[in-house]
Amino acid sequence: MEMQNVNAPYKTRYEKLIAEAKATEMILNMGPQHPSTHGVLRLELITDGEIVKEVIPHVGYLHRCFEKHAENLTYQQTIPFADRMDYLASMNNSHAWVMGVERMLGLDKEIPKRIEYIRVLVCELNRIGSHLIALGTYGIDIGAFTPFLWCFRDREHIMNMLEWASGSRMLYNYIWVGGLFYDLPVGFEERCKEFVDYFKPKMKELNELLTENQIFISRTANVGILPLDVAINYGCSGPMLRASGLKWDLRRVDEYSAYPELEFDIPIGKGEMGTTGDCWDRFKVRIDEIEQSVKMIEQCLERLMKDLKRTPDFDPRAKLPKKIVPKAQDYYVRAESPRGELGYYFITDGKSEIPKRVKARAPSFNNLHVISEISRGVLIADLIAIIGSIDIVLGELDR
Amino acid sequence: MSFDEIKNILREKFGEEIIVAEELTGLQPALVIHPERIAEVCLELRNNEHTYFDFLSSLSGVDYGVDENMFGVVYHLASIPYKTQLTLKVKKYHDRSRESLPSFPSVYDVWKTAEWHEREAFDLFGINFENHPDLRRILLPDDWDGYPLRKDYKVQEYYHGIKV
Numbered sequence: 001m002e003m004q005n006v007n008a009p010y011k012t013r014y015e016k017l018i019a020e021a022k023a024t025e026m027i028l029n030m031g032p033q034h035p036s037t038h039g040v041l042r043l044e045l046i047t048d049g050e051i052v053k054e055v056i057p058h059v060g061y062l063h064r065c066f067e068k069h070a071e072n073l074t075y076q077q078t079i080p081f082a083d084r085m086d087y088l089a090s091m092n093n094s095h096a097w098v099m100g101v102e103r104m105l106g107l108d109k110e111i112p113k114r115i116e117y118i119r120v121l122v123c124e125l126n127r128i129g130s131h132l133i134a135l136g137t138y139g140i141d142i143g144a145f146t147p148f149l150w151c152f153r154d155r156e157h158i159m160n161m162l163e164w165a166s167g168s169r170m171l172y173n174y175i176w177v178g179g180l181f182y183d184l185p186v187g188f189e190e191r192c193k194e195f196v197d198y199f200k201p202k203m204k205e206l207n208e209l210l211t212e213n214q215i216f217i218s219r220t221a222n223v224g225i226l227p228l229d230v231a232i233n234y235g236c237s238g239p240m241l242r243a244s245g246l247k248w249d250l251r252r253v254d255e256y257s258a259y260p261e262l263e264f265d266i267p268i269g270k271g272e273m274g275t276t277g278d279c280w281d282r283f284k285v286r287i288d289e290i291e292q293s294v295k296m297i298e299q300c301l302e303r304l305m306k307d308l309k310r311t312p313d314f315d316p317r318a319k320l321p322k323k324i325v326p327k328a329q330d331y332y333v334r335a336e337s338p339r340g341e342l343g344y345y346f347i348t349d350g351k352s353e354i355p356k357r358v359k360a361r362a363p364s365f366n367n368l369h370v371i372s373e374i375s376r377g378v379l380i381a382d383l384i385a386i387i388g389s390i391d392i393v394l395g396e397l398d399r
Numbered sequence: 400m401s402f403d404e405i406k407n408i409l410r411e412k413f414g415e416e417i418i419v420a421e422e423l424t425g426l427q428p429a430l431v432i433h434p435e436r437i438a439e440v441c442l443e444l445r446n447n448e449h450t451y452f453d454f455l456s457s458l459s460g461v462d463y464g465v466d467e468n469m470f471g472v473v474y475h476l477a478s479i480p481y482k483t484q485l486t487l488k489v490k491k492y493h494d495r496s497r498e499s500l501p502s503f504p505s506v507y508d509v510w511k512t513a514e515w516h517e518r519e520a521f522d523l524f525g526i527n528f529e530n531h532p533d534l535r536r537i538l539l540p541d542d543w544d545g546y547p548l549r550k551d552y553k554v555q556e557y558y559h560g561i562k563v
Contacts, residue, residue: 013533060538067523068547103426232453232479235512246479253482329425332475332486334456343457345473357548359459361475369515398538 017054021046025053030383032061038137038387039394041368050379055372059365059398066399070358075101075324076177078358082344083171085360086396088133091126091162092337093396094175095119099256100333100344101177104326107319111178114308115316116258118184119175121192121300122162124293128199129158130338131286131293134391138283139210141388142219147210154202157195164188177324180316189305196294196301203290211287220283221274224374224386228277234373235366238340239285240390243269244277250336262299264292279389286391289338325353339363339391364390364397400449400483402428408450412443422488429473429486437474437489438504438530444476444485445509452476452485455510460520462549468492470501470526495551502527523548 010016021027031042040061046054066085070078075097082097083090102108136151159169164185166174174181210216226236228244241248249266251259267288269281304310328350334343340363347357367390375383409417413436420431432440444452456475463469471490477483493501505528506513517528518537525546528534536543544555554563 007532012535014535060536060540063538065547071548233511235455235510248479330422330429330473330486331426332457332484341456343475345457345459345475347461356464357459357461359457361457365515366512369512373511 014056017046017056022048024048038392041387041392041394041397043371043383043387045380045383047380050381052375052378052380052383055375055383057368057371059368059394062394062398064395064399066360067358070360071355074353075355079176080171080173082360083173084395085362085399086130086337086339086342086364086393087170088393089126089130089338090170090172091119091123091175092130092335093342094173095123095257096333096335096337096342097344098175098177099335100331100346101324101326103333104329104331104346104348105177105321105324107178107321110319112314112319113258114304114310114314115179117300117304117308118180118316120258120262121297121304122165122172122174124296124300125158125162125192127338128290128293128297129155129162131290132158134286134338135206135210135283138388138391139216141384142216144210144213144216147206150202150206150209154199157198161188161192161195164191176317176320178317178319178321183310183314183316184304186310189301192297193301196298200294203287203294207287211284217273217280219382220279220385220389223274223279223382224378224389225275226277226370226374230370230373231277234370236340236370237363237366238336238338239282239289240340240367240370242266243282243285245269245271250334250341254334256335258300262296264296267292279385282389282391323353325350334361337363339393339396340367360396360399362396362399364392364394365399368392368397400481402485405444405450405485406430408447409440409443413440419490427484427486429488431488431490434489434491434503436504437472437487438506438509440487441474441476441506441509450478450485451480452478452483454479455506455512455516456484458506458513458516458520460524460526460548462524463490465495465550468494470524472503472520472526474506495549500525500527502529504529505531507531522546525549 007013007016026047028045028047032040042058044056045052069081079094082093086093132151132155136148139147163169166172226244231241231244247266267285269276273280326348330347332345334341343361345359346355349356375386417433422429444450454477456477459473461471469490470493474487476485491501520526521534522536522538
């Protein structure tokens with residue numbers, strides 16, 4: 001195929017955009033040190049007064065060479081690195097990683113039910129924690145301070161519980177290949193039940209304070225509308241994709257771990273306050289997902305306290321392989337993290353304990369990409385609302 | 400739609416030589432496609448109503464090692480209505496000379512999400528994508544030297560006077 005330059009005489013579209021900006025337009029850098037970019041994200045804006053003509057994201061400020069590290073460490077040693085990718089949802093990250101390795105080893109059918117349920121329990125707790133941050137900081141972006149404090153207050157309970165189980169607050173290294181670090185501490189299930197009872201009415205309060213708040217609705221409804229076909233073409237996933245009206249949840253599609261045995265719905269955006277796929281819908285989908293996660297946690301707890309009860313001889317490390325050497329193959333594993341489809345692609349050679357190649361498919365990476373498409377022609381203030389509604393975590397975006 | 404049916408669709412449309420090899424060893428079978436025609440194949444797989452792979456899960460650059468000197472790109476496709484997955488691969492020999500880069504057609508026109516994934520492969524593996532609209536480094540600084548995920552990569556000693 002002949003090389004054609006679509007941007008002639010410039011080498012890249014970026015050069016063209018910058019060079020052809022009009023004299024009346026201003027090039028404005030938002031970030032990397034900006035509180036509403038949720039980390040070290042730099043957005044280069046071409047603006048005409050208050051109107052955003054073009055958004056050019058620059059990422060990579062938090063690049064920590066995850067893939068390079070993973071090619072130099074054993075599978076078990078990489079789990080803490082996987083935790084640090086999306087530091088708000090470490091459990092989900094390590095769960096996906098561990099699942100991939102277990103399937104390559106052919107271990108996945110042998111994992112005891114109790115372990116699978118504990119994994120789902122901690123993952124869903126972590127999902128709630130992650131969504132609470134997304135919702136709370138979104139309130140701050142829009143100008144509401146109180147919901148942020150409420151969300152952090154409730155998240156603190158989750159942090160404390162997970163710390164109790166794993167020994168650390170945010171980066172757990174709890175889910176291991178073939179099992180768990182430790183069994184749940186005695187009394188965890190009861191404490192968790194207490195939390196669920198405490199937490200349920202709190203969500204109602206949050207809805208009254210923020211979700212149904214007229215000022216909040218005015219700022220978010222009909223802003224940053226993401227049509228479904230655009231979302232799919234740009235590889236958006238998770239709450240982003242569901243808010244555009246598609247029931248697509250890998251927990252249901254792939255039926256992994258203990259999820260097939262749990263009952264839950266997949267909330268989608270319906271355009272209740274404006275158009276389907278606007279910022280309010282993305283916010284609402286996260287609120288509804290918290291509700292579903294609580295439902296799952298209750299079901300997990302019931303089973304963990306009845307037929308999958310802790311027994312004195314139960315060893316969560318019983319199935320831990322001494323040496324992890326998967327046979328030579330390629331494998332792509334995907335799982336639903338709070339932000340969307342989290343994937344790991346492994347290439348193994350069958351001889352060494354170290355993978356030949358690991359690629360991490362981070363949901364934030366794909367979700368952020370769509371921002372230049374949905375924010376052409378919006379006000380700068382609305383751009384803040386759009387960034388917040390995407391819920392990016394730079395640690396995972398830059399890996 | 401099964402793996403064999405997809406193969407038949409591609410063979411009928413593009414001829415026998417379109418599928419260079421099949422990899423059936425692992426849990427997920429993969430098709431190795433003729434490297435110059437990957438973009439056409441992807442477009443067909445997305446548009447054909449029997450396959451309808453509308454979602455590109457992931458696109459990874461691969462360096463197959465210093466002995467083989469092979470570079471490749473792996474495409475993980477997913478179909479939302481059919482709930483199926485497919486892995487496509489392209490591979491090409493390249494002698495690692497600094498004058499040229501291994502080059503594959505871009506699938507940006509098929510899935511927009513490929514834009515950033517291809518930039519990442521360019522950034523970390525030095526794989527060129529023909530017809531890509533905006534091929535720049537994405538994770539590393541623009542003036543970084545070398546491609547870190549290549550198997551023969553050596554870290555530069557200094558970057559702007561800072562010891563690496």
